[in-house]
Amino acid sequence: MIxxxxxxxxxxxxxxxxxxxxxxxxLxxxxxxxxxxxxAYGGAWADAETIARELTGxxxxxxxxxxxxxxxVTSKNxxxxxxxxxxxxxxFADPDALFCGSGVPGGRGERVAEGVRVTGRWANVSGCEDADWALVAVMADGAFSFALVPTADLAVERTWTMAGMRGTGSHTLVADGVLVPAGRIVAAAPFALNxxxxxxxxxxxxxxxxAQGALDVVTAMFASDRKPFMTSYSRMGESPGARHWLADASYLVQRAETTMLAVAREASAGELSPVDGPRLRRALADAGRDCRAAVDLMLDLHGASGFDVSNPLQRFWRDVAVGSRHPHLNPYLAVENLGTALAG
Structure with a gap:
């Protein structure tokens, strides 16, 4: 099993x-x-809900x-x-090739007879050490463009030193006059809300x-002979407070997943209005905050031992803390943008 x-x-x-x-x-x-x-090239072109379920698992x-x-997924899309x-x-010759990428225009392109020579730097490119292809944003002829480059043509600077999501290898890709054939660089169209x-x-x-992985750790603790320290309880489940905390944490994790899947279904159903986009982004940001709140409750239940480096709970905690603060899940900007859209 994977x-x-x-x-x-x-x-x-x-x-x-x-x-x-x-x-x-x-994978x-x-x-x-x-x-x-x-x-057309042997892949699934799966919908948003299918992708969300797969990545959650x-x-x-x-x-x-x-x-x-x-x-x-993002780069191939x-x-x-x-x-x-x-x-x-x-x-796309190999439908199972691993892609990485960056939508930040960190490079510039110079037209030559054979195509475009690209020079630039792209930070935070997850999986760049293992990917076969990199899709990177480039300014070419004054236009925001995308170039597809074999990662073998790029250098990797190991710059990813974050506390969470450390295993993503989100380092910096560097191009120094890399020749990109004309068929592998194109001006980018505006992104659709979907x-x-x-x-x-x-x-x-x-x-x-x-967050679900963290809940697995804590639920297993309830099934063990672990008890709340400095109490007369013989196991965690005897404590009404512990049961309450577990119920709240489970509810928050479930609500986050339910929200995510509902947004995925709505986003795939059809065209989104100018208000729909900010409304759905707000919902996703709230789901990220639910995950953080749930893991905080789990750490309360587990106590200080949950922060031992050998305990997977602390890894899930750090991964949730970092991943949920990605710009796509920014809560205060989500509120700001929704208010702006509602106010016309």
Missing amino acids: NEVLRAHAAAVEQNERPAPEGLAA RENGVFALRTPE LGRACPSTAWVAGTC LAGRAFVAEEKPEF DMMLFAMTVLGPVVGA
Whole structure:
């Protein structure tokens, strides 16, 4: 089972600051990297709800590996939208290839006879050490563009030093005059709201999964002979307060997942209005905050031992704390944008 593989290597993923080869192989074999490969090129082109469910399940075992899978979804979605070819392009020759990318225009392109020479730096590119292709934003001829570059043509600077999601290997990619053929660089079209919701799913899914993974740890504690220290209780479940905290934590995690899936279904159902987008982004930001609140309750239940480096609870806590603060889940901007949309 894929999650058994991910769970077995989760500690090593964090220690090595990149996904485990065994985990990547399992994802490839189970079609995870083909979730958003276009159907014409052998992929699933799965909808937002399917992707959210898949990434949540993976995040329950290893949030960092799930995050890398989500980055692959985002990058392949952009590639599938931006590059249209009558024949199968080389970057989709393998539907299970791992993609990484950055939508920040960190590079510039100079037109030459053979195509475009690209120079630049892109920070926070998750999975860049293991990916086959990188989709990076470039300013070419004054236009915001996307270029698809084999990662073998780029250098990696190991700059990712975060407290959480450490295993994503979100380092910096560097291009120094890399030649990109004309067929692999194109001016970017404006993002549709539906696509923006999909991008948010690729961030929130691993976070919700991480909260579920933390809940697994705490629920197992209730099934053990562990008791609240300095009490007369013989086990955790005897304490009404502990049961209350467990119920609240479980409810928050479930609410986060329910919210995420409801947004995914609505985003896939049809065109979104100018108010729908900010409203759904607010809902996703709230789901991220629910995950953080739930894990805080779980840490109260577990006590200080939950912060021992050998305890997976502290890893889930750090992954949720960092992942839920991605710009796609920014709560104060979500409120601001919704208010602006409602006020016209």
